[in-house]
Amino acid sequence: MTALLPLLQLLRLASPGLPIGGFSYSQGLESALELGLVHNAASARRWLADVLQGPVCQFDAAVLVQALRAVAAADAVELSRLNQRYLASRDSREQRQETVQMGYSLRQLLASLPESQAMCWPAGLAGEEICLPAAWAVAAQMLGIAEREAVTALLWSWLENQVMVLLKAMPMGQTAGQQLLSALLPVLTTAVERAISLPAAQHSNFAPGLMWAAMKHESQYSRLFRS
Numbered sequence: 001m002t003a004l005l006p007l008l009q010l011l012r013l014a015s016p017g018l019p020i021g022g023f024s025y026s027q028g029l030e031s032a033l034e035l036g037l038v039h040n041a042a043s044a045r046r047w048l049a050d051v052l053q054g055p056v057c058q059f060d061a062a063v064l065v066q067a068l069r070a071v072a073a074a075d076a077v078e079l080s081r082l083n084q085r086y087l088a089s090r091d092s093r094e095q096r097q098e099t100v101q102m103g104y105s106l107r108q109l110l111a112s113l114p115e116s117q118a119m120c121w122p123a124g125l126a127g128e129e130i131c132l133p134a135a136w137a138v139a140a141q142m143l144g145i146a147e148r149e150a151v152t153a154l155l156w157s158w159l160e161n162q163v164m165v166l167l168k169a170m171p172m173g174q175t176a177g178q179q180l181l182s183a184l185l186p187v188l189t190t191a192v193e194r195a196i197s198l199p200a201a202q203h204s205n206f207a208p209g210l211m212w213a214a215m216k217h218e219s220q221y222s223r224l225f226r227s
Helices: 005-014 029-034 041-072 076-088 093-112 132-143 147-169 174-197 208-217
Strands: none
Touching: 005 132, 005 147, 029 147, 029 208, 041 076, 041 132, 041 147, 041 174, 041 208, 076 093, 076 132, 093 132, 093 208, 132 147, 147 174
16 A cells, blocks of 8 residues: 555546636647647647657656655755756746736645645745646655656656647547557657756757747637647
C-alpha cells in the first residue's frame, strides 16, 4: 500500500480532473485552428510535436526541473528567481494570466489536502504571484513525487489537454485523439529526458509562431478557451 502511494499521487497530479482549470486553456492552439495552421490530424501532430520539443520541453519543463531542485534544497532565493523568470517569459497577457491562475489554484488545492497540512509553503514564494511550474514543484515535494515523474506528469498533462482542445474544436474523434497521443508518446519521452539534462544556458522559449497565435487569440471573435 505504502509503495503505491507515490504512484497514486502522481496519477492525481497528472489527471485532467485536477481542479486547477487546465481544461479551459488552449495555449494558442485554438488560434492555430482558427488561422488554418492546424486543420487535420497530420498538421495537429506536427504542431504539437514542435511545441512539445520546443518551448514546453526547453523552457516550461526545464524550469520545472530547476524548481524541483530548488524546493528539494530549500533554496528560497532560487525558487523565487525561477518563479519571476517564468512569469516574465510569458509573451501574451492571456499566457501570464493562465499560469498565475493555475499556480494559485494548485496552491489552494494543496492547502486543502490532509497530506500536506503539516508542510509549510516555501518562503521564496510568499506574497508572490506563483507560476504553474513553481507550484507544481512544491506539489511534487508535498505529495512525494520524484523529479522525473513530476516532469513526466507536467508534460503528459499538457499533451492530454492539447488533444482535448482538438476533440472540442477541430473536431477530432476520440479514437483519432488516442492515435495522436500514441504518435506523440515517443516525443514526450524524449522531451522528459531532455528537460532533465538541459543546461540552464540552453533554456529557451523562443517560438515566434506559437507566440503570434497566442497573441491573436486575445482578439479572436469566437472562442471556446481562455488562451
